[in-house]
Amino acid sequence: MQPEQFNTLLRFFKALADDSRLKIVGILANQECSVEELAVLLQLKEPTVSHHLAKLKELNLVTMRPEGNSRLYQLDSEALQSISKEIFTPEKIASLIEDVDTEAWESKVLKNYFEGDTQRLKEIPASRKKRLVILKWLANQFDVGVNYPEHLVNDILKRYHLDCATLRRELIACKLMQREDGVYWRITIDIKDE
Numbered sequence: 353m354q355p356e357q358f359n360t361l362l363r364f365f366k367a368l369a370d371d372s373r374l375k376i377v378g379i380l381a382n383q384e385c386s387v388e389e390l391a392v393l394l395q396l397k398e399p400t401v402s403h404h405l406a407k408l409k410e411l412n413l414v415t416m417r418p419e420g421n422s423r424l425y426q427l428d429s430e431a432l433q434s435i436s437k438e439i440f441t442p443e444k445i446a447s448l449i450e451d452v453d454t455e456a457w458e459s460k461v462l463k464n465y466f467e468g469d470t471q472r473l474k475e476i477p478a479s480r481k482k483r484l485v486i487l488k489w490l491a492n493q494f495d496v497g498v499n500y501p502e503h504l505v506n507d508i509l510k511r512y513h514l515d516c517a518t519l520r521r522e523l524i525a526c527k528l529m530q531r532e533d534g535v536y537w538r539i540t541i542d543i544k545d546e
Contacts (some may be wrong), residue, residue, distance in 0.1 A: 360411070361439050365502040367411055372396060373404045380427040381416055387423070411435075459486040466512075476522075484526060490519060491528035494538040502534045 368374055375394055379385060387405065391398045405425055408414045412431040416423050438444075459483050465474055477483040493508055494500060500508070502520075509516035520536075523529040529536050 357457045360435070364411055364435060364439075367407050367413070368403070370407075372400070373408060376401070376404055376408065377413065377427060380425055384417075384424040384508070386425070388413070390425070397446065407529075418503045458488075462489055471512060476513065476515065476518060480492055483522065487522055487526050487528055491523060491538055494529065496538050496540050498537065499535045502531075502536065505529075505536045 357362065372394060376428065377391060379390065381384045385393070386489050387398050387401050389471065390396075390405075396400065405414060405416075405504075409416070413428055416425050417426045461477070462485065464484055465482070466472065466479060467474055470541060477486060490512060493512075494505075506516040509519045513519060518531055520529075523536075524531055527539055529538050
């Protein structure tokens with residue numbers, strides 16, 4: 353996401369993070385209103401309504417047209433749709449984390465559960481999500497495309513924890529490995545966290 357789009361998104365959420373402004377947007381989506389009408393509807397003072405309208409105008413969410421001595425405000429639905437099309441796409445929202453280390457949590461889990469340089473697993477995590485991090489790491493200790501007899505799987509897993517039977521079952525249950533007739537192999541598809 354471009355910096356200007358990020359700033360627009362941030363300003364959009366800040367502007368709508370106020371219940372009075374949200375109500376103003378809702379009212380103006382249905383009808384044109386003056387500041388005086390909005391003040392009565394929302395039980396606010398006119399200067400307060402004007403302040404909220406100014407915030408919404410900064411984002412071009414409302415339009416104003418003069419009518420006699422008053423000004424009528426209305427939601428600019430085209431501007432709202434434009435922001436929606438330009439910024440509220442799954443790809444754009446996902447790009448908000450471009451500068452976030454998405455593997456930091458997994459690294460912390462691995463650091464907490466493995467003993468220093470020995471790479472011995474202190475314990476099998478009780479938390480399902482943490483256990484999955486450990487299991488993914490263990491699955492990566494097996495080469496893709498190689499068939500492993502059960503005794504070799506046990507030997508590899510025992511390097512990290514003595515309870516190789518539990519780890520073996522968990523690798524199968526989490527679909528990180530498959531087993532048939534005592535032969536194991538690593539699954540190549542990437543399993544997403546639930």
